[in-house]
Amino acid sequence: MKLDFIEEPELEFGGLRRHVDIREGLKQFGPLDIGDSAPRRIRAGIVGTKQTMDGLQQWFERCRNGVAAKASKQPNLFPSFPGFGDESPFRTDFDFDASLCRVLPARDLRALAQQSHYKALFDGVEMVASEIRAITEHGRPDVVLIALPPELLGLDDEEEEDSDGKASSPEPQERKSAEDEELAFGTDLDLRNMLKAEVMKFGQPIQIVLPATYDPAAKARSGNADGKGRLQDEATRAWNIHTALYYKANYRPWRITRNYSDLKTCFVGVSFYRSLDKANLVTSMAQVYDERGEGVIVRGKPVQLSKDDPVPHLSSADAFALIDHALKEYRKEHKHSPARLVLHKSSNYNAAELEGFNRAVDEQGLETADFLVITKASAKLFREGRYPPLRGTMLSLDSRNHLLYTRGSVPYYATYAGLYVPRPLKIQIAQGDESPRKLAEEILALTKLNWNNTQFDGGMPITLRVARDVGKVLKYVRADGVVQPKYSFYM
Known part of the structure; x- marks a missing residue:
């Protein structure tokens, strides 16, 4: 550790x-x-x-x-x-x-x-x-x-x-x-x-x-x-x-910083939302962002839940189609292709999803890709005194499993701005080309892209936090209905 x-x-x-x-x-x-x-x-x-x-x-x-x-x-x-x-x-x-x-x-x-x-x-x-x-x-x-x-x-x-x-x-x-x-x-x-x-x-x-x-x-x-x-x-x-x-109003208050030596990166959050008819059908969606936080929303296909696994998974073909579509929308929005894909998901990847995602990366000609599972951890760290660990504290359990405090004591605020003991994020690297610390730095920065809240110590990166806002709206939009690509229609 x-x-x-x-x-x-x-x-x-x-x-x-x-x-x-x-x-x-x-x-x-x-x-x-x-x-x-x-x-x-x-x-x-x-x-x-x-x-x-x-x-x-x-x-x-x-x-x-x-x-x-x-x-x-x-x-x-x-x-x-x-x-x-x-x-x-x-x-x-x-x-x-x-x-x-x-x-x-x-x-x-x-x-x-x-x-x-x-x-x-x-x-x-x-x-x-x-x-x-x-x-x-x-x-x-x-x-x-x-x-x-x-x-x-x-x-x-x-x-x-x-x-x-x-x-x-x-x-x-x-x-x-x-x-x-x-x-x-x-x-x-x-x-x-x-x-x-x-x-x-x-x-x-x-x-x-x-x-x-x-x-x-x-x-x-x-x-x-x-x-x-x-x-x-x-x-x-x-x-x-x-x-x-x-x-x-289509203006941009701030953005996260990047080093010019870094590869142009596309951050994608993959998630699912339930249909309104109470059937076991869910629909996949992707939230696609660049370093500015400029994002587009992509709706995928319905997915049938398995009786043996309550967590939805994409077939290889659907995984390919979702990321292929997401990368094309990124190119359409930003007028250039990314060199790197970072994929955030809140459940494990199965073999079919990894095959489909990697095929999309290869066919789009990207240089590198990182696939992460991000969830709330059950384990907590403790420090001396009254306050919880500092936001930004990272514990590496091994090369693929890490804890990151995105909520915690904030020196700039001189306090912990929460009511309960915060839980760190658990980061599992399903497939990674970048260092764990670099991946954690990106996650911490992505928590600051929240145009609904100017207090910067948000818990989840925008890639997954937006999923809740978007899913709550899209479940009311018919399969043939209009889906606006910008987050401003969902927040």
């Missing part, structure tokens, strides 16, 4: 300047792509009631001049928000066009209360989707904000997302089974992901905003004040939603 430590990866911001922290990097240097151009405008539409639309717009107006930091002994963890406008580090402002604002009829919302839960859910989705359709037909904005009213909020079983104001999720205490790791998407219906799936055919990015984001009192009024989905402080809420909207 060997114990090692990986320093916090830096990110690149405006002027190619670097910093380990997302928020401080944006404050000091501005977004990656801002350059010397004139201030930008994000043309935004809004759907909601008059009350929720007014409340949201008033909050954005307050945020323009900045939001003070909350009182804390960890100022780097809870910094102030510098504002959002021409004179802010973002050098970007919103343009709320009155012609792109649509009011949900109060009578129709009241009628939902008289219907069954599922009827109200489907009608609520259709009600909002029809208004989004009207906006796109009138003049397509960069993003449409859905100021969710209480009548629709009660239909949604999902917890709040980071950009909607939820505090970072705590570490789960129980170990998930292999099937749970791979198939995290059940058959329950929820409004937000149904809505994202329904409007995907319009090609219009949306941002669903909960009332508690701009009105903390709304959480207490909703009866959800039991601590589940803890509300973030206002400055953090402002950081997260403004950054998410900047990304959804």
